[in-house]
Amino acid sequence: MKRILAVAQSGGPTAVINASLVGMINEARQHQCFTGIYGLVHGIEGGLNEEFIDLTREDEGTLRRLLRTPASALGSSRYKVQDEDYERLIHVFRAHEIRYFTQIGGNGSMYVCHQVAQIAQHMGYELQVIGVPKTIDNDLAGTDHAPGYGSAARFLAIATRDVGRDLEAMATYEDVMILETLGRDAGWLAAASALLKKHDDEAPHLIYVPEIAFDEARFLEDVQRVHSRLGRVFVVIGEGIRDTNGSFVAQSNAPTDTLGRVVYALSTGASNELAVKVRQHLGLQVRLLRPGLIGRDLSACVSPVDRQEATLVGTAAAQYHANGLSHYMVTLERLETPSSYSSSIGRISLAEISGQEKLLPRHYMNAAGNMVTPAFYAYALPLIGNIARLGRLQNVRVAKRF
Amino acid sequence: MKRILAVAQSGGPTAVINASLVGMINEARQHQCFTGIYGLVHGIEGGLNEEFIDLTREDEGTLRRLLRTPASALGSSRYKVQDEDYERLIHVFRAHEIRYFTQIGGNGSMYVCHQVAQIAQHMGYELQVIGVPKTIDNDLAGTDHAPGYGSAARFLAIATRDVGRDLEAMATYEDVMILETLGRDAGWLAAASALLKKHDDEAPHLIYVPEIAFDEARFLEDVQRVHSRLGRVFVVIGEGIRDTNGSFVAQSNAPTDTLGRVVYALSTGASNELAVKVRQHLGLQVRLLRPGLIGRDLSACVSPVDRQEATLVGTAAAQYHANGLSHYMVTLERLETPSSYSSSIGRISLAEISGQEKLLPRHYMNAAGNMVTPAFYAYALPLIGNIARLGRLQNVRVAKRF
Numbered sequence: 001m002k003r004i005l006a007v008a009q010s011g012g013p014t015a016v017i018n019a020s021l022v023g024m025i026n027e028a029r030q031h032q033c034f035t036g037i038y039g040l041v042h043g044i045e046g047g048l049n050e051e052f053i054d055l056t057r058e059d060e061g062t063l064r065r066l067l068r069t070p071a072s073a074l075g076s077s078r079y080k081v082q083d084e085d086y087e088r089l090i091h092v093f094r095a096h097e098i099r100y101f102t103q104i105g106g107n108g109s110m111y112v113c114h115q116v117a118q119i120a121q122h123m124g125y126e127l128q129v130i131g132v133p134k135t136i137d138n139d140l141a142g143t144d145h146a147p148g149y150g151s152a153a154r155f156l157a158i159a160t161r162d163v164g165r166d167l168e169a170m171a172t173y174e175d176v177m178i179l180e181t182l183g184r185d186a187g188w189l190a191a192a193s194a195l196l197k198k199h200d201d202e203a204p205h206l207i208y209v210p211e212i213a214f215d216e217a218r219f220l221e222d223v224q225r226v227h228s229r230l231g232r233v234f235v236v237i238g239e240g241i242r243d244t245n246g247s248f249v250a251q252s253n254a255p256t257d258t259l260g261r262v263v264y265a266l267s268t269g270a271s272n273e274l275a276v277k278v279r280q281h282l283g284l285q286v287r288l289l290r291p292g293l294i295g296r297d298l299s300a301c302v303s304p305v306d307r308q309e310a311t312l313v314g315t316a317a318a319q320y321h322a323n324g325l326s327h328y329m330v331t332l333e334r335l336e337t338p339s340s341y342s343s344s345i346g347r348i349s350l351a352e353i354s355g356q357e358k359l360l361p362r363h364y365m366n367a368a369g370n371m372v373t374p375a376f377y378a379y380a381l382p383l384i385g386n387i388a389r390l391g392r393l394q395n396v397r398v399a400k401r402f
Numbered sequence: 403m404k405r406i407l408a409v410a411q412s413g414g415p416t417a418v419i420n421a422s423l424v425g426m427i428n429e430a431r432q433h434q435c436f437t438g439i440y441g442l443v444h445g446i447e448g449g450l451n452e453e454f455i456d457l458t459r460e461d462e463g464t465l466r467r468l469l470r471t472p473a474s475a476l477g478s479s480r481y482k483v484q485d486e487d488y489e490r491l492i493h494v495f496r497a498h499e500i501r502y503f504t505q506i507g508g509n510g511s512m513y514v515c516h517q518v519a520q521i522a523q524h525m526g527y528e529l530q531v532i533g534v535p536k537t538i539d540n541d542l543a544g545t546d547h548a549p550g551y552g553s554a555a556r557f558l559a560i561a562t563r564d565v566g567r568d569l570e571a572m573a574t575y576e577d578v579m580i581l582e583t584l585g586r587d588a589g590w591l592a593a594a595s596a597l598l599k600k601h602d603d604e605a606p607h608l609i610y611v612p613e614i615a616f617d618e619a620r621f622l623e624d625v626q627r628v629h630s631r632l633g634r635v636f637v638v639i640g641e642g643i644r645d646t647n648g649s650f651v652a653q654s655n656a657p658t659d660t661l662g663r664v665v666y667a668l669s670t671g672a673s674n675e676l677a678v679k680v681r682q683h684l685g686l687q688v689r690l691l692r693p694g695l696i697g698r699d700l701s702a703c704v705s706p707v708d709r710q711e712a713t714l715v716g717t718a719a720a721q722y723h724a725n726g727l728s729h730y731m732v733t734l735e736r737l738e739t740p741s742s743y744s745s746s747i748g749r750i751s752l753a754e755i756s757g758q759e760k761l762l763p764r765h766y767m768n769a770a771g772n773m774v775t776p777a778f779y780a781y782a783l784p785l786i787g788n789i790a791r792l793g794r795l796q797n798v799r800v801a802k803r804f
Binding site for chain 2: 009012013015018038039042045050051052053054055057058059061062063064065066067068069070071072073074075076077078079091092095096155158159162163165166168169170171172173177268272287288289290291292293294296297298299300301388389390391392393394395396397398400401402
């Protein structure tokens, strides 16, 4: 009798999601209870279509390289699981003697995990289900933070700091830079752009997040005020910022599909909308930065802390399975030490987090809603890992003689 | 009597332009002939406005950090030097006893260097002028390549490879990715996106450069063909691609300034134009990547080779000045070795390169004009430095049982 462990990767990839997969495979190999390890090809769809990879056939070199390989090696999925799918999935699992199931994913994936666990129980099929957290958006409830966030945050922090220096250098010729980040509903990523900012004058100067209603008039005042003071403005916005009516800033210029629905990914983006406004109302030049998915994949900006934690949550999932646990998501818990950051592994019931979403707390943004607070630095700075300081000239001026 | 060495940074910054500055300062300190080292604040404008920094006052720690600091630490300039400015500049130089002048810059800066050298001579003012090459665009004539290019190329190669993996993972839900690179007239950067591609199926699948007239119908055919074969298409375009009439693809939707001129930086970009076309004509979903200036500044993607060479061209400039040379640009010469890349420092007369521009040679692109050739790999791959390989699952399928 087989007892197969099956694992899927779900939703948008991250730069470290494969580290969780590798952590799980390496740990599972240590436990006799798993007679095999299968990967679902393209997430839950692989389960429904009976497309599995035999992960015990992967060699050490491949796994070592996968630790540093961005995006979902198994293929991912955004398939909206239908009610009737769950039953079919259990039948497929039964046919393959799959007794342990893990999805590495975000909120949607944890909901599916919860459903799978419940329906298996209902059908009298013995199946252990453990979710592994993953999302650059950091909007997973029940865990201090989600693997994937630290690396995406690191990219945005470095990019903002570095292009901020460019804007300083070119300030006579450039006025405003607008960086649009991923994070449709949550401002965690936009906020992270400030993590390497040391002084008021450094980038970013203004941050707008989806959680706080966007007021165009106040935005234009903010930009004007910073520009008057510094001659340059570095603005960061979450792609999903919306006005007081809840309408997306980006929406008005987005094309619609055959059913008349707005196709958000095809929009020229909130940054473009705002660029036009800044130019029309303030007469300033604007440059846009829309790195898009580069922000979730760039292997050159992986946070060592993030990779390590991503590996550990995968390892823990295999251990939980081996220990007979089910219906849990693995969590990261922050250990309160005054001097340095550390985390430990925990777990939370899938029922407790299913359908939840963790938005950026209001006190991580200032009263004006346009910059992060020290509390946010304390939370997020340890997650992006160490980054070497940049230099800055002392700038000792020579007396004029001419 | 003083004999001051003055140095300026000009044009668009790079991730390694400060390495050239540091190389120059460190070398100049070894030579008695320089009684001081001044930096021009914001390029040639600092000279015209008599704004100089005393660079001998900078400590070792600052210089060491500047080696790894992107963007122009002295401030840069895009000021179009007027005829009357040159004379004023020489007067300012005379007042400060500046006898050695270097600009770290691209084509425009080398033209200015050439003019300054000639006008000083004409005015009977003894001034040595040495240009130091710098441009991410790699369009400087007379040198094998320009410092700054290797790092910008490294960013694009890694970003394309990594987001290419994301597109593979999400292929069921995403069709087309369009990455727009910097490089208005030259395709060196767009071409660099292919440097980590090992197989036909990997990203990028199609590359379009400004040097080859863009044919929309053929582009749509190309996209359709790749999509039919793979179910996904990763397209890279240079921001300045133009049609057979020489009209920018991006131009039609760009706003104009008060004089009716198209403001290119405010355009929603060629990538947006093409995204709309792909959707309209082929019915495919498109995602855009417009990292913009992140591509020239990101410290996390600096090529070690590039940083080293940037330092060396700065060092060489100080040596040339000390040796009494003038009217030259420092160059990088490739040493022809069959096994490994190496370069040496050379020089070329400013007169010979002034007004020149080095575009991507036609044989670095295939006959169809939509992908680079092996000759381009041989040229560019050594410049981006070593990059760890990614992993890929062996993908051993489990037999169906249900």
